[in-house]
Amino acid sequence: MSLLADLLSTVFERRYRRETPEMVEGDRSLTEITTALVGSMGEVSGLMLAQEILTRFAELGDSEKYEFFHYIASSMNIDPEAVRTALEEYERKPSKVSYHAFVVAAEPARQELIRRLNSVPNATKYLVKMRADLLRLGGKYSELQALDLDFRHLFTSWFNHGFLVLRPISWESPAHILEKIIAYEAVHAIDSWDDLRRRLEPTDRRCFAFFHPSMPDEPLIFVEVALTKGIPRSVQALLAEDRNTISADEANTAVFYSISNCQAGLAGISFGNSLIKQVTADLSAELSGLDIFVTLSPIPSLTKWLKQVGLTWNTDEPDNMKALAAHYLLNAKSRSGLPFDPVARFHLGNGATVHAVHADADLSEKGRSQSGGTMASYLYDLPQTIQNHENFANTREVVASSEVRTLAKPITLFVAKKTHD
Amino acid sequence: MSLLADLLSTVFERRYRRETPEMVEGDRSLTEITTALVGSMGEVSGLMLAQEILTRFAELGDSEKYEFFHYIASSMNIDPEAVRTALEEYERKPSKVSYHAFVVAAEPARQELIRRLNSVPNATKYLVKMRADLLRLGGKYSELQALDLDFRHLFTSWFNHGFLVLRPISWESPAHILEKIIAYEAVHAIDSWDDLRRRLEPTDRRCFAFFHPSMPDEPLIFVEVALTKGIPRSVQALLAEDRNTISADEANTAVFYSISNCQAGLAGISFGNSLIKQVTADLSAELSGLDIFVTLSPIPSLTKWLKQVGLTWNTDEPDNMKALAAHYLLNAKSRSGLPFDPVARFHLGNGATVHAVHADADLSEKGRSQSGGTMASYLYDLPQTIQNHENFANTREVVASSEVRTLAKPITLFVAKKTHD
């Protein structure tokens, strides 16, 4: 990775960055510089202004950041009158000129501002952080929400899947990347460098992350994979310190047991589906013995839903827990008709199927509290996912293995009966 | 470079590319698939549709390409009525929802189409070629010109300067990159691999190119540099096979003697200014002996203008040729008030100054014909360029060395007198 970083951090950057603080802009306010940047005629002075804005913004406190956002949201918005005029002119006489005038009018100046900020080397990372601030500070203000839509619009273009790079993460990866893996792991916390090594170094473990070429030191999302014989029934067994390591050749199953998004500023721009499918494709090419690609996933809203519908559970009865979980995954829906469970929604939306449920599978405090310790396995049968995905998108039907369907039956019957009664 | 290529060509690509041709889309027409892609709910089937569109398009003849462009230009345009409705709703009640609805309405679906096409690995290169086709085929059709604005809008975002990577090109560069340098050299043609080696291998020669991470095998623009003692007076001397090579440490001058754009599909997206300035910064950091950064540039419209204004010239009188060229660079303007000469326009717009003119400096047929063999040197004094650039943008005043101003004087006086008479 450091090589890619190397490629991408040009000498230009190193030199200009250093000189920036002494720039003549010291006596202009941030909003003045920002306005100047949007109006800037010059590429080079534009670079300097952009650099100064990014540098100054990073040092602001929250209330000043809010003011900055408010300023660009309100002063660099579209002008409806101008849009209307340009639109009418275009309708009257469609041409390159009239279309261009409309495009310019219909796009708020703040989009051009964000693009110009991004012309400085390394800016993308700062803009992603800026949007994280915006999401944190702007939640309730509708004018900031509109600004966020502009950020998101540009990020969708910049973080296009065609631009992403999948890289394996291993114990041979640079330490400054690995410490981010420790920090960003959101599912099963990594306690220490020794813990990290146990997840990366053994021959039956893999990890992959997506990177963007313009921020090569920042993983966007990563997935941890265990290579196993058969589908494991609990995360404790998977992560046990004294477990027996197998060679990658012996494995027939790849288990995606943790997927973590890394950048708060990229919220709403989804990478998970691509990641799982690229990793599945890579692993099946590398290890011909693998024929099952499956997750070991939390069921984060199970107990919440059980309470809502008034079903009780007892974690000491594993068979009953599995039946409840199976029923929930097959039948619990949100108002929109999609699965109630967010993780289920994600995997089914990707074209995966509900393959198995496990009791006593996540005995951490979080696991017990949110799902009574149950977990689910979603199966990624790559050639089948497209069909599944389209079916699901059209019909919202949950496809599950017969095992899961059989497990769910008693509860489903019971609920049906109860409802009927 | 092959390493960057390596990083960026994921296994995913290699696998999916191969399978594409056998896809089930065989019985759907290109426009049907294109429509399906814009409407596609699914990321994965979207990838396959996108791949198929790119593959099929590349094999079309010109008339079919024209039809394809016409189809997306007309059927995926904005709907003015929908824009107006959304705009009014937003004016009535500005909110995240109403702003989003406006944004969606104001952007033609073909922009989303191009973005989705770009989600396939390696797609960017194909889209750049697609726009080259569009520019070639669409010149006269206003609806295609509007489509080109959409391409250009997205390319401006994707080819943001912050995303570009400056790489030295040397005799140790990969042959498949070098053959593109041979092919794309637009100023002083490279005849053979031996000729190329003479431009790259000597210790007093450099070459740099901009690349984009998503098309690492395709230079976007490159500049050839000679390191010299003093400013050379002709391109013949610079490129002579039997010239004496000096060591880079001995040089006090870096001469940019050829700048070539490589991608017809990136027309209108300008990289030259950034390139020259980054290379200047890099070279001055690497070689502390360099204190002059200067071009040796053609004066492509000199004879054309001389004819227009009725001045005669005689290439056997070098002093007179220099005077004419100096006068032209200082005084010849287009209707917009900018310099008549496109090369002068470019360098003065970047903040360079007219530093010297040379007679008998380009004795090639092209050089004789367009400028009677004269050439110009523009000076890049980096700290001064920002001020120059802003002055020029505001006042359009041509800054030149006193030498050039003195050279121009007799002609200027003569012309003034003649005009007066």
Place this chain on the structure above:
Amino acid sequence: MSLLADLLSTVFERRYRRETPEMVEGDRSLTEITTALVGSMGEVSGLMLAQEILTRFAELGDSEKYEFFHYIASSMNIDPEAVRTALEEYERKPSKVSYHAFVVAAEPARQELIRRLNSVPNATKYLVKMRADLLRLGGKYSELQALDLDFRHLFTSWFNHGFLVLRPISWESPAHILEKIIAYEAVHAIDSWDDLRRRLEPTDRRCFAFFHPSMPDEPLIFVEVALTKGIPRSVQALLAEDRNTISADEANTAVFYSISNCQAGLAGISFGNSLIKQVTADLSAELSGLDIFVTLSPIPSLTKWLKQVGLTWNTDEPDNMKALAAHYLLNAKSRSGLPFDPVARFHLGNGATVHAVHADADLSEKGRSQSGGTMASYLYDLPQTIQNHENFANTREVVASSEVRTLAKPITLFVAKKTHD
């Protein structure tokens, strides 16, 4: 490759190399410096002396080089009396001290000289060239032959197979490596860069070379490979400009059609066997469709031998040519009992078998002259080569396909009869 070069050319080198010429050694003769280097107590002054010796040597004419070799061959030889004394002391009282004294006495000082010369970065390349000079100049002088044994002894250690790196050579390889491929191709000359591209770029062509980490810009040996359906019968067909390219997946055969050693200074240090076997292993891992690994080889001494034994041939009778070639490969022996043909000796020694003979297979002037246009294919069946190799080493029996044995029969009978008569 440039990256490896990069890694290995430390800043140290770049700096010290430049300062070398101005060193204070200017007034000492080359032999004085050489003597000083062997006696040098200091690592750093040693580096400077070594650098100076290498630099000065490279600029010498042949007669001075001869003198230099003569000097170190004679003045830095073993001292038999000292060896004998140390040996007796060791026999009397074997100990670390006495063994060390013997080792020092038994090794000529010139070996230590060569090792010290090699302590300068990049020295290895210069030492390889130095030995090439030695072989060229020293052929007839026994004292220089002994010196060559010392070079060879050290080179065998330095160019140990465990230190070599196999690298694919492709059209994406650096131009300065590719021009060496053009220069070193010894079997079927490469005429131009276009010719080179035809051997590297098509999907059904491969090339691999061995490199040593301390001279990463210099291939040691390379092999060109064609991927084909079935074994090709002539080199003309293989290299035809208008041939049909196939995809690598379609091929069932890998044909090694040219193997070239690159470094005259590494004569006698054999890399070919390792190269073929590593490439065979790599290709069979990459392309599962390959099941035949075979050469298309010249038969360089066929006509020479036919003349010696008084057999006549007619190139217009292909069947007869094949029979003669088959008979020759199976039966023609040198005095040592090994195959008369050097290429056959090489491949059979590696454990390959004679698989096929082809008439009209190399219609170049060289091909016609040395073998009447015939060529041979040797088969590398990797698991079988060890057994074959050991058999051959013990029994010198030539293993051939039944087809080749059948082809040879008429001639063998004829010769036997003639001999008997």
Place this chain on the structure above:
Amino acid sequence: MSLLADLLSTVFERRYRRETPEMVEGDRSLTEITTALVGSMGEVSGLMLAQEILTRFAELGDSEKYEFFHYIASSMNIDPEAVRTALEEYERKPSKVSYHAFVVAAEPARQELIRRLNSVPNATKYLVKMRADLLRLGGKYSELQALDLDFRHLFTSWFNHGFLVLRPISWESPAHILEKIIAYEAVHAIDSWDDLRRRLEPTDRRCFAFFHPSMPDEPLIFVEVALTKGIPRSVQALLAEDRNTISADEANTAVFYSISNCQAGLAGISFGNSLIKQVTADLSAELSGLDIFVTLSPIPSLTKWLKQVGLTWNTDEPDNMKALAAHYLLNAKSRSGLPFDPVARFHLGNGATVHAVHADADLSEKGRSQSGGTMASYLYDLPQTIQNHENFANTREVVASSEVRTLAKPITLFVAKKTHD
């Protein structure tokens, strides 16, 4: 680094390693295979034998390892009678043949054995470990000491300075390299990954290591450097968690505060001098503000020597401690006439000078015990080191700054007086 590793671990290796365990050699003893390897005629079967020996050896217990060493030390020794015969033949008739026969006879077969073991990819690392075992097990046995001389002879050739690669170690280096830095740090222990980061990540810290291309995952030696304003007076201040970081540009001094050898199996093959000088050259090229290159070194034998000569010390009197240390460094000699202190011996031998002594400079238990908390700074003035080195080699005179000489005076006078009395 992983890239270099990548380059050097060929597919060949990966494939052959896996197959090794099932080889037919299962029924031959280790000594039988070892004998077979030395006699092996075949390159390929040789590779397999070599791999098997390395694999089996690594799994042996100490007594079996001892037996293995004993076997090759005794059974593959030189045969004095054969040496004598060959020597006499060579004396009688010097020729390539007779010289070759002598060379073969004078070199014990175990050297050829070690070379053949090294022909397997990755073997070098195993051989370095093998020698570490030999040094550990063989200390007292003279026949094993002779064997060690053979290892060392070959390692000196293989680990020639011209083959080494200097690499910066940073927080961006691969974790598997960094964990070795933690493990090998021999001077000031690194307690944790956080501690390591404090030594690598700040802008005023550097670390460099030598690597060998054939064992790219194993640093051979590394040095830790602090960039400071002025020479620091204690290691506590240098490593304080709450110290103020400066930018590299502000520093005028580079302090080498820890140098650690990493490979027990490379004992006696010295890299430290080269390392310090290459790092000095690199840093002075990178940071023009640096003009002092100095160590902060322990004085490991100070208290030991003070006791020997009957001087007493009191760590509460820093001035007295500095005087004692200065006197010791200038005057304390071993029987050979070299400095008594091993660290002083090393740096003075490299051409450095004694620049300063510091009291209360290493307050760790080890520091207090071995030197009463004092430390020394040795100055590396690169252009001066060659002269210093040669002087020291000839005269053993200790060059010190006037400050140190002045400091030493009172003690020196006192000692002289006492001795005189």
